[in-house]
Amino acid sequence: MMFVWREAFAGLRRNLTMSIAMVITTAISLGLLGAGLLAVRTIDRTEDLYYSLIAVQVALDEPTSADDRDCSSPVCTGLRGELEANPLVASVExxxxxxxxxxxxxxxxxxxxxxxxxxxxxxxxxRVTMADPLRGEEIVTQYTGRPGVRNVVDQRSTVADLFSFLGSVRNATFGLAVVQALAALLLISNTIQLSAFTRRTEVGIMRLVGASRWYTQVPFLIEAVVTGVVGAVLATGGLVLGKIFFLDRLMSGRLLANTIPPIGMSDVLGYVGPVLVVVGAVIATATGYVTLRLYVRT
Amino acid sequence: MIRLENVSKVYPTSARPALDDVSVEVERGEFAFLIGPSGSGKSTLLRLLIREDVPSSGTVWVANWNVGGLAGRRVPRLRQRMGCVFQDFRLLPNKTVAENVAFALEVIGKPRHTIRTVVPEVLDLVNLAGKADRMPSELSGGEAQRVAIARAFVNRPLVLLADEPTGNLDPETSAGIMTLLERINRTGTTVVMATHDRQIVDSMRRRVVELSAGRLARDDNRGVYGVAR
Incomplete structure (x- = not known):
C-alpha cells in the first residue's frame, strides 16, 4: 500500500503547477459552497429569531389612541375579543x-x-402574535378598514426584504460555486489524464508484470482525493479568515449589529468544514473514477 | 503448458489475418524458438499469450487458463505467472537496477522482507549483483537486458516469453543472454523466444516453430533457422 501512496505523491509533484491550479480552483469552489451553506444557516436562524418576535400590528385610530390607556373602550375591547377568538392568532397584547x-x-x-x-x-x-407567522396577511385583509382601526401592518413584509437579501447572497454564492466546481472538475479530469499519460510507460510495465487495473489506477484516484481534501481544508481556512476579518467587522458595525445572528466559529469548523471535506473528497473521487473509466485505457 | 487450437487473429485495419488457423503446443519446461520474417505473426502470437489481445477465433491455453476467455480482472493472475522480455528492455529509467526488479514484486503486493531477499538472489543469477544501484542509463545493452530478464524471472514464472531479446545486441552479448535463458529454462521454466537471429537458432538446436504470413510453416523438434525462404 505504501507503494501506491508514493506513486500518488510522485504524480502530484510531477505536475506541480497543475496540482496547484487544481487545488486552488477546488478550494475556491468549495469556499463558495461553504459561504452559501453559512448563508443558508444564517437565513434559517434569522427566520427563527424574527418569527418569534414579529407580529401583525393593528394600529388604532386617533380617538382610541388618545384616550384609551388599557384597552377599556368598547371599540378596543371588541377588536381584542374578536382577535383572541381567531384561530390564526396565538396571543394579543x-x-x-x-x-x-x-x-x-x-x-x-x-x-x-x-x-x-x-x-x-x-x-x-x-400586537397580534400569529399562530402561523406566515399567515399574517389574512389578518391584514380582515381588519383593514374596520371601525376604530387606522391601519394594519404585517411586520413580516418588512423583514421579507432582509430575507430576500440574504437569499440572493446565498443564490449568488451557490451559482459561483457551481461554475467554479465545473472548472475544478475539468481541471481534475485533465490533470489525471496528463498524469496517466506521463506515466504510461510505468503503467504499461505494471500491467505487464501482473498489476491489477485497480492497483495501477489507485494512485491517480489518490491524487484526486488529496486535491479535493487539501482544497477543502484551504477553503475552510479561507472561510475562517473571512469570518474574522470581514464578517465579524461587518456584523459589529452599527447597521447589522443585532440584525442578523452572528456566525460562530463552530459553524465554520464544526459544520461547514467537515461538509466541505466530504464533498471535496467525494466529488474528486467520482471525477477521478469517471475520467479513468472514460479516458484512460491502460 | 501452452496450447493454441486453430487460433486466428484478424486486425480490423488489415485485410490479411495476422494469425491464420495456427495450432501448436509447447510442453512444460520446453525451450521453443518462434521464427519468421517481420509481419509473420510472432509478436501477435506472444500478445495473445499474455492477453494483450484476444484471438478472433480459436482457443489459447496457458497452464489451465483459457486466455482468450479470461475475465479482465483475472488477467493480472495470468501475467503474474508469466515473464516477458522485449527487444527494447522496457526498464523504468528513473529507478535503479534493484528497484526495477523489485517493482515487479511491489506491484503485485509482495511483502517488503520478501523483496529484500529475493531481489539480490535474482540479480546474482543474472550476474549483476555488483550493479544493483546503477541507473539503467549507466548500463550496456546486454546488462539492461539481463535486468529485464531478472525482472521477468523474479516472480518464478511458469513461462518466460522473450520477443527478440537479442535484437539490439551484438553476437557476443547475445550469446550471454542465451546462456542466461538456458539457465532459466533448466529451472523448469518454459521459454518461448521469438527471434530473427539465425545464428542463435542454429547454435541452440532447440525446437523451432516457424510462422509465415500468419500460418504455421514448420515445427521442428531440433531445428535450424532454415534455408528456404
Missing amino acids: YESRDDAFARFQRIYAGQSILQLVRPQSLPATL
Whole structure:
C-alpha cells in the first residue's frame, strides 16, 4: 500500500503547477459552497429569531389612541375579543400610545429622530402574535378598514426584504460555486489524464508484470482525493479568515449589529468544514473514477 | 503448458489475418524458438499469450487458463505467472537496477522482507549483483537486458516469453543472454523466444516453430533457422 501512496505523491509533484491550479480552483469552489451553506444557516436562524418576535400590528385610530390607556373602550375591547377568538392568532397584547412612545425612545436612544417624534404621532396598537407567522396577511385583509382601526401592518413584509437579501447572497454564492466546481472538475479530469499519460510507460510495465487495473489506477484516484481534501481544508481556512476579518467587522458595525445572528466559529469548523471535506473528497473521487473509466485505457 | 487450437487473429485495419488457423503446443519446461520474417505473426502470437489481445477465433491455453476467455480482472493472475522480455528492455529509467526488479514484486503486493531477499538472489543469477544501484542509463545493452530478464524471472514464472531479446545486441552479448535463458529454462521454466537471429537458432538446436504470413510453416523438434525462404 505504501507503494501506491508514493506513486500518488510522485504524480502530484510531477505536475506541480497543475496540482496547484487544481487545488486552488477546488478550494475556491468549495469556499463558495461553504459561504452559501453559512448563508443558508444564517437565513434559517434569522427566520427563527424574527418569527418569534414579529407580529401583525393593528394600529388604532386617533380617538382610541388618545384616550384609551388599557384597552377599556368598547371599540378596543371588541377588536381584542374578536382577535383572541381567531384561530390564526396565538396571543394579543395592547400597547398604548405612551407605551409605544417609551419603546420608541428606548430603540432610538441618542439619535436625532427622537427630537422629531411626539407621542401624538404614534398610535396605540394591538400586537397580534400569529399562530402561523406566515399567515399574517389574512389578518391584514380582515381588519383593514374596520371601525376604530387606522391601519394594519404585517411586520413580516418588512423583514421579507432582509430575507430576500440574504437569499440572493446565498443564490449568488451557490451559482459561483457551481461554475467554479465545473472548472475544478475539468481541471481534475485533465490533470489525471496528463498524469496517466506521463506515466504510461510505468503503467504499461505494471500491467505487464501482473498489476491489477485497480492497483495501477489507485494512485491517480489518490491524487484526486488529496486535491479535493487539501482544497477543502484551504477553503475552510479561507472561510475562517473571512469570518474574522470581514464578517465579524461587518456584523459589529452599527447597521447589522443585532440584525442578523452572528456566525460562530463552530459553524465554520464544526459544520461547514467537515461538509466541505466530504464533498471535496467525494466529488474528486467520482471525477477521478469517471475520467479513468472514460479516458484512460491502460 | 501452452496450447493454441486453430487460433486466428484478424486486425480490423488489415485485410490479411495476422494469425491464420495456427495450432501448436509447447510442453512444460520446453525451450521453443518462434521464427519468421517481420509481419509473420510472432509478436501477435506472444500478445495473445499474455492477453494483450484476444484471438478472433480459436482457443489459447496457458497452464489451465483459457486466455482468450479470461475475465479482465483475472488477467493480472495470468501475467503474474508469466515473464516477458522485449527487444527494447522496457526498464523504468528513473529507478535503479534493484528497484526495477523489485517493482515487479511491489506491484503485485509482495511483502517488503520478501523483496529484500529475493531481489539480490535474482540479480546474482543474472550476474549483476555488483550493479544493483546503477541507473539503467549507466548500463550496456546486454546488462539492461539481463535486468529485464531478472525482472521477468523474479516472480518464478511458469513461462518466460522473450520477443527478440537479442535484437539490439551484438553476437557476443547475445550469446550471454542465451546462456542466461538456458539457465532459466533448466529451472523448469518454459521459454518461448521469438527471434530473427539465425545464428542463435542454429547454435541452440532447440525446437523451432516457424510462422509465415500468419500460418504455421514448420515445427521442428531440433531445428535450424532454415534455408528456404
